[in-house]
Amino acid sequence: MQFPESWLRQFCNPPLSTQELADTLTMAGMEVEELRPVAPPFTGVVVGEIREAVQHPDADRLRICQVDIGQAQLLNIVCGAPNARVGIKVPCAVVGAQLPPGEDGKPFAIRVGKLRGVESFGMLCSAKELKLSDDHGGLLELASEAPLGANVRDVLALDDTLFTLKLTPNLAHCLSVFGVAREVAALTGSPLMQPNIGSVSANILDTLPVKISAPDLCGRFSGRIVRRVNPRASTPAWMVERLARCGQRSVSPLVDISNYVMFELGRPSHIFDLGKIHGGLDVRWARVGERLALLNGSTVDLDERVGVIADEVQVESLAGIMGGDATAVSDDTQDIYIEAAFWWPAAVAGRSRQFRFATEAGHRFERGVDPEQTVLHIERITQLVLDICGTPETVCGPVDDQQPRMPQRVPVSLRVSRAAKVIGMPLSQAQCAEVLTRLGLEVVESADVLTVTPPLYRFDFALEEDLIEEVARIVGYGQLPDTPPLAPVTPTLREERRRSPFTLRRQIASLGYQETINFSFVDEGWERELTSNTAPIRLLNPISSQMSVMRSSLLGSLLQVLKYNADRRAERVRVFEIGRIFLRDASVQDSDNSVAGYHQPQRVAGLAFGPADGVQWSVSPRNVDFFDIKGDVEALLAPRVPVFEAAEHPAMHPGRCARVLVDGCAVGYVGELHPKWRQSWGFAQAPVMFELELDPVLRRTVPAFRPVARHQVVERDIAVVVNERIIYAQIKDTIASAVDAGLLRNVVLFDVFRPKLNKTGELAAPGSLAVGEKSMAIRLVLGGETALTELQIDTAVQTIVEQLGLRHGARLRA
Template identity: 70%
Template sequence: MQFPESWLREFCNPPLSTEQLAQTLTMAGLEVEELKPVAPPFTRIVVGEIKEAAQHPNADRLHVCQVDVGQAELLTIVCGAPNARVGIKVPCALVGAELPPGEDGKPFLIKVGKLRGVESYGMLCSARELKLSNDHGGLLELRSDAPLGQDIREHLNLDDTLFTLKLTPNLAHCLSVYGVAREVAALTGAALKAPSFPVVKVSGADRLPVKVSAPDLCGRFSGRIVRHVNPRASTPDWMVERLARCGQRSVTALVDISNYVMFELGRPSHIFDLDKIHGGLDVRWGKPGEQLKLLNGNTVTVDDQVGVIADEAHVESLAGIMGGDATAVSDDTQNIYVEAAFWWPKAIAGRSRRFNFSTDAGHRFERGVDPSQTVEHIERITQLVIDICGTADTTCGPMDDQQVNLPVAPTVSLRVARASKVIGMALTQSQCADALTRLGLAISQSDGIITVAPPSYRFDLQIEEDLIEEVARMVGYNNLPQTPPLAPITAKVRRETQRSPFALRRSIAALGYQETINFSFVEERWEHELCANPNPIKLLNPIASQMSVMRSSLLGSLLQVLKFNLDRKAQRVRVFELGRVFLRDAAVKNTDATVEGFDQPMRVAGLVCGSADALQWGHKERPVDFFDIKGDVEILLAPRRPVFESAQHPAMHPGRCARVMLDGVAIGFVGELHPKWRQAYDLAQAPLMFELDLDALLQREVSVFKGVAKHQAVDRDIAVMVSEKLSSHADLMDAIWSAPTAGLLRNAVLFDIYRPKSAKDLDAPGSEKSYAIRLTLNSDDATLTEEQIDNATQAVLASLLSKLGARQRT
C-alpha cells in the first residue's frame, strides 16, 4: 500500500524523522518496502505569472515572455511551449536554479542565455522537466491563486515522501492511511486525530428497496439516495494529488470520492447511477450462467459461488469486487445511490482470481473490513459529494441500514506467563496490559490473565498467539533480548546402506545426464495420454490453464523439456529429474507428513535422445537404443542386480518396454516412447526413458572384502539353440546360474545371437535361434582339471535343456 507521509501526519504526527518513522513501522511488522520522494531535488524554482507573450522576431515557435515572479522588475524569458500565454501561472526557474538531473545524472543549471538573438533570464518549466510526470505537452499550469514568488516545492507540497508498505494478510486494519496512523499512535504515544462524521441533513424521503437474500454473503448493507448532482464537476486539486500519491489516477469526481474514502478510511464503496437501476436491489449469490459486463470492460459469467448485487432485470455488480458497467456513473448521471456494505471475508476470498484480475476492494474485503461504520463512512462520502458535485437542487435521502448478520468476535485470553515464554523475555502483567490498551483493545484482567474483546476492525485476533504477537510488536522486536538457543546437538548420521539424493544426482550426472526442475502441476492431457490416468488430482486455482492437475509421473515433464530443446536444434539430449508425484490412495491417512487420500512418493526419471555418444573421430555415430538406457539403470542400481521383464506402460512402446524388478519388487519402468506419442510430439527419433522409485535407488549394498583368485580362470564358450519365443535374458541367466556346478561358475555372458539364413518366418512353429554364451570357471582350492571343467559345462547345458528346452548347437 502506498500513501504520502504528509497525509499520515495529518492523523498522527509523532516527533520522528521520516527514516525513524519508517524504522518504527518496519520493526512493528508493517514493513516499509520503499521510501520515495515525491519530487527529485531542485532549487530556485518559484511561481511566476506571464504578463506578456510576444512572438519571437527570429523564430516562429518561440515566444518572448515577460514574467512576474514577485520581484521589482519583470523577467524576460524565451519559451517555446505551445500553451505559453498571458495570465497563466507556471513554475519559473530563476538564473542560478538547479533542475533535476538528466539522463547523464548531472544537474541542469540555469544561466542567462541568448536564444536566436534574445537574452533569456530564466526558464519556464513543464511537469516533465521537473520530473513530476511524463507530461511534456506544455508548461505546468498552476492554480490562479498561487502566490507569486513562492517556492514551487512549498506551493505543491513537494517536500513529501511516499511510503510503500508490504503488509501481511493479517494486517487488514492497516490498509488505509487512518489505519496506519492508528498503529503509529499506539507505537509512539503520539496523539491520534480521529475523523469526525457529521450527519448530513436529510432533504428527501426517497429510499431504494434493497433485499439481502444471502446473509452468509453480506452481513450489513447501508445506502442512501442523493439526487441532482453534477457529475461533470472537477475533482479538487488536493484530492487528485493525494490519489496520485497513493498510485490512483483521477477518473471522475464521483469515482474519485469513492476511491479517496477507501484510501483514507479503508472502506471500499460503490456509487450507482440510480436511474439505471430497474426496481430495487437484491444481494444474493449468483446463478449459474448469469453474465455481467464489469467496469474494466470484461464480461464474466458467474455461478452460485460468487456473490452479486442484482436488480429486477440484471446482475449489476460483483459483490465486494467490482461494479458493473450498466449502472456506472457517467457525465449524464443526475441521481446516485451510495452503497457501503460488510461482506464476509470467506465469501469474497479468491473470487476475483477466478476471473483473472484483482481489485483494491476485493483485496480489502477478503481480509476483513470494519462492519461497524458503514453508516459513518457513507456520511463522509455524502458530504464530499455535496461539497464537490453538489448543486442548488441537490437533495439527500434518509440512510437505509440493514444489519442482517454481523460477526461476533469471541473474547481471547492471554496468559502472561505464556507470553513471556513465547516471546523469550520476562514480561509483567502491566506491560502486557499497557501494550494491548495502546492498541485500543478493551481488556479485563485477573491474576496472570488478560482477556481481550477484539474491536470490530480486528479480524486477526482469534487465538492467544495473536495477542502475544501484538505484545511483541508493541514492546518492539528490536528490544527483545538476544538469547542464543540452548539445545543438544546430535549429528544425524546416514546409514552406510543408504546414499543421499545428492549423491544419486551426482551419479546420474556422471552418466552424462543434466538435471531439470519442473512444475509439479501439469497439463491434464499428459495424465490421460502418458499415464492412462482418467481421474487426475485437479487444482482448485491453477496458475495457468495448461497447469491444471498434479502429475502422477515425471515423464511428461521430461518430454516437454526434450521438445523444447529439439525445437532449438539440440542434437543430443540427456536429462533427468528427481521429484515428487501425486497419486490417489485411500489408504493414506492424515499425519504431519501426509495428506489423507493422497500418496506423494519421490521418483527419479531420465530421458535420452539423439546419438549414444558425443560426436568424435574414434568410432561411428549411432543412435541411442534400449540397451543403452537399460545399462544406465543397471549402473545406478549396482552392485545389486535388477531383473528386467517384458511389460506394458501407456507411455512406452509395447514391444520395447520392461518392468524393473529388484529383489522381487517392481520399482519402475524403462523403455522407448510409444510410436503414437512420438508422432503426436512430432519427434524425428524415438527417445528412451526410465522412471524409478527413489527409495529403491537410495538403498545400496555395503562393499564386502573378497580376495583375488589365486588360480587361473578358465573360459568355455557354448552355443545352444533355443526357441524364437524365448525373449527374456533373465530367464536364460536364471537357467545357467541354477546349474549344479559345485561353485565353479564365476560368470556368464551372452555375447552373440545367431539366426540361420534359411529361417524365413521367425514366428513359424519350431523356429530357433542360437545363443552363444561364455562361461568363466574357477576354484579357490586348486587349478581346475579337464574333468571338472567338462562336468560344470555339461551341468549348465543340462540346466538349459531342462528349463528352456535348449539343445547344444552342432
C-alpha cells in the first residue's frame, strides 16, 4: 500500500521525523518497504504567469513569452511548449535555478541563453523536466489561485514523502490512510483526528429495490440514489494529486471519488449508472453459463462459486471485486446509485485469481472490511459527489440499508500472566489494559484477566495469542529484554551406521553433479508420462496451471532443469536433487510431521547428459551411458554392494533400465530416458538417470576390522562362451556359489567379445563363436588361510567351469 506522508499526518501528526515514523511502523509489524520523495531536489522554480505570448520571428515552434513572477519587471522567456498561452500559471525556473539531473546524472543549471537570436531569462517547465511525471506534452499548468513568485515545491507540496507498506494479511484494517493513522495514534499516543463526515439530507424519497438472496455472500448492503449529477465536471487537482501519490490514475470524477474514499477510509464502493439498471438489484451467487463484461475490458464466464450483483435482465457486477461495463458511469450519466456493502471474506477470497487478475477491492474484501461503516461511507461519497459533480438540480434519496447477516463480536480474554510468559518480560495488568484501550478496544478487567470485545473492523482477533501480539506490538519489540535461554543443551548423536544428508550431498558433488532445488508441485503431464500416475494429488489453489499437482517423482524436475540448460547450449549437464515426494497412503495418520492419507518420503535423484568427461587430449570423447551412472550409484551405496536386475519404469528405456536392490530390497531405479520422452522433450541424446529412496542410501555398514592376508592371492583367467541372453550378474552368482567363500576373494569381468556379423546377419569370418553367442573373460582371485596348492587351484577352477556349463550352457573358449 502506498500513500503520501502529508495525508497520514492530517489524521495523526506525531512529533516524529519521517524516518522515525517509518521505523515506528516497521517495528509495529507494518513494514515500510520504501520511502521515496515525491519529487527530486531542485531549486529556483517559482510560480509564473504568462502575460504575453507572441510567435518567434525565426522559428515556427517557438513563442516569446512575457512572464510575471511577482517582480517589478516581466521576464522574457523563449518557450516551445504547444500549450504556452496567455493567462496560465506555470513553473518558471529563473536564472541560477538548479533543475533535476538529466540523463548524464548532472544537475541542470539555468543561465541566460539565446534562442534563434532572442535572449531568454529562464525556462518554463513541464512535469517531465521537474521529474514529476513522464508527461512531456506541454507546460505543467498550475492552479489559478497559486500565488505569483511562490516556490513551486511549496505550492505542489513536493517536499512530501511516499510511504510504501508491505502489510501481512491479518492487517486488513491498515489498508487505508485512516487505518494506518489509527495505528500510529495507538503507537505514539498522539491524538487521532476523526474524519469530519456529516449527514446529507434526503430531498427525494426514491430508492432502488434490492434483494439479498445470498446472506452467506453479503452481510450488509447499503445504497443511495443521487439524481441529476454532472459527470463531466473536473476532478479537483488535490484529489488527482492524492490519488496519483497512492499509485492510482485519475479516470473520471465519479470513479475518482469512489477510489479516493477507498484509500482514505478503506472501503471499496461502486457507483452505478442508475439509468442502465433494469428494475431492481439481486445480490446472489452466479449461475453456470452467465457471462459478464467487466470494466477492465475482459469478459468472464461465471459459475456458482462467484458472487454477483444482478438486475432483472443481466449480471451487472462481480461482488466485491469489479463492476461491470454495462452499468458503468460515463459522460452521459445523469442519475447514479452509490453502493457500499459488506462482503464476507470467505465469499471473495481467491475469486480474482480464478479470473487471472487482481483488484484493490478484492484485495481488501477478502481480508475483511468494517461492516459497521457502510452508511457513514456512503455519506462521505455523497458529500464529495455533491461538492464536485453537484448542480443546482442535484437531489439525493435516503440511504437504504439492509443487514441480513452481520458478523457477531465474540469476546476474547487475555491472561496477564500468560502474556508476560509468552512475551518474556514482566507486565502489569494496567500496562496491558492501557495498550488495549489505546487500540480502541472495550476492556473488562478482572483478576489477572482482561476481556475484550473486538470491533468489527478487527477480523484478526480470535485467540488469546492475537491480543498478546498486540500488547507486544504496542509496548514495542525494542523494549523486550535480552534474556539468554536457561535450558540444558543435549546434542543428538547420529548413529554410526547412518550418514547425514549433508555428507551425501558432498559425495554426489564429488562425483561431478550439481545440486538443484525445485518446486514440489509440477505439471500434471509429467506425472502421467513419467510415473504413470493417473490420480495425482491436486493443489486446491495452484500458482499456475503448469504447477497443479504434487510430484511423486523427482525425475520430471531434473528433466526440466536439463531442458532449461540444453536450450541454452549446455553440452554437459550433471544435476541431482534430494527432495520430498508425495504419495497417497490411507494408512498414514495425522502427527507432528505427517498428514493423514499422504506419505511424504524423501528421495535422491540424479541425471547425466552429454560427454562422460570434459574435453582432454588423453581420452577419446564419448557420451555418458548406463554403466557410468550405474557406477555412480554403486559409489553412493558403497561399501554396501547393490544388485541390479532388469526392470521397467515408465520414464526409462525398456531395455536399458535396472532396478536397484540392497540387501534384497528394491530401493530405486537407474536407466536411460525412454526414447518417446527424449523425443517429446527435444533432447539431442538420451540422458541417463537414477532415483533412489533416501533412507537406504543414508544407511551404511559400520567398518569392521579384517586382518591382512598373510599369503599371496592367486589369479586365474578363464574365457567362457555363453548365449547373448546371459548377463554377468548370473555368471558372478554362479561362480560365488560354486566354491567356498573363504577361497574366492574376487571376481572381475575384464573383456567381452562378440563375433562380427555381415549385413545378412551371418558370421563375417569362421571362428569358435556362433551367431547369438559372446565370450566373457573373467579373472578369478583365489586365496586362503594357507598357501594354495596347484591341485586346490585347478580343482576350484574346474568346479567353476562345470557349474557354469550346467547352469548356463557355458563352455571354455578355444
